[in-house]
Amino acid sequence: MSTGIYNSSAVDNYILEQSRREQEITRTRSIENYIKEAPYVLLVWGGRLLAVALLIMCIGWAISNALSFDRNTSNITKTMSGMSHSAGENNESGSDQVIDIDELLKEGEARDTDSGLSEFNNNEEITSTEDVVRDYYIFDTIDFEGDILDSVTVGRMYEDPSSPSISQYCYVDVPQINGIKSTFYFINIDMGLRTEKTITDEVARTLGVSSSELKRAKSHCTI
């Protein structure tokens, strides 16, 4: 009985070589696939991170609101006549444009609206596109005891509450025989240009008022 011995090392080496080649091909393709899929993977992870960030932000926001509500109700609870309510601290005025009422009241008391209106709200600039109060008149009627005239009116026009008046005038309404009142302007200040009408006897005669009465009335003009 004879035993044949075969040398299969060449076949083994060949198979090994083939196996290594397959491994290398697989590795290369894996790298190519990874590079191709990388943007999509990044996108997915970016989306996940964004969702988590939004969730955290909303939770923080909710906690913040919840805490502020708790502070309002627990610190200041007022009752009166069986009714109770929660009163918070002064709410922030946000981005609203507010007026300094104390200044306004002061000036109203002093009846010197010109300087007052130029000063109040001086700490805020109008930066938004929102409409604000502008182009309005303030009239002061001063009682006057004359034979014909009973009042002197001072008018001021403002473009904006935070600016000085752009025009001022002082006038009297003179009642005429036909029942219609005739307006006579003593002083007119427009854009800083002051114009005063001279009271002559002719003017007084035309109006039907004595010149002395007109002059006395003019002395009540506070502009």
Next chain:
Amino acid sequence: MNINKLNYKTLLLIIAMTCSSITLMADGPSIFNAKVDGVVLIMGDGGLASGAIISSKGHILTNWHAVDENENMEIIVLGEGEVDDNAYQVEVLKLNQSQDLALLKIINPPRDLNVLKLSKVIPKIGSTVHAIGHPEGEVWSYSLGYISQHREDYEWSYKDSDETFTADVYQMQTPINEGNSGGPLLNKYGNIIGINSFGYEASQGLNYAVTVKEIIKFLAR
């Protein structure tokens, strides 16, 4: 993969709904809580009305018709204790019949007054506005509405009264009744943009507030 996509969409939807609900909830209640004690109750022989505290010295802005022929007036500030503990005498500082505005001042005002600020921003039509007052004696009530239109040199009068009023007013859909007169109309920041003044009984949602422009003119005069 489909399940994952669905989950993301659901998550985003939940987040969006949560955020929007938080934003809405913060509006009316916070304005009421922060501003309610800036509104006073005016009581006199002529009836009840509302007023807005506009200075720490005790200046109160209200309607002329809330003060006219209202003898023995006193104001009630929202505070701890009984009504008498929070009642104050007032003096009338300034009146303007045509604008239907009045300025009162508390004699010996308390220190911790909640002062309401005056906004100079003209609200846009459709803006949300808030009113606090005492409709039909239901003290310190809140109502919400919208600016319907701006009416310039609007003329009106009250029943059982000969006086005619002329002023710039905001037409609004905010519910107000007798007792709201003189109370503040507030913007989204809780600042005064008008004084609630009148409405038409026969109509729905036709109510009016004297504008901040008139208030400025009135106070500066």
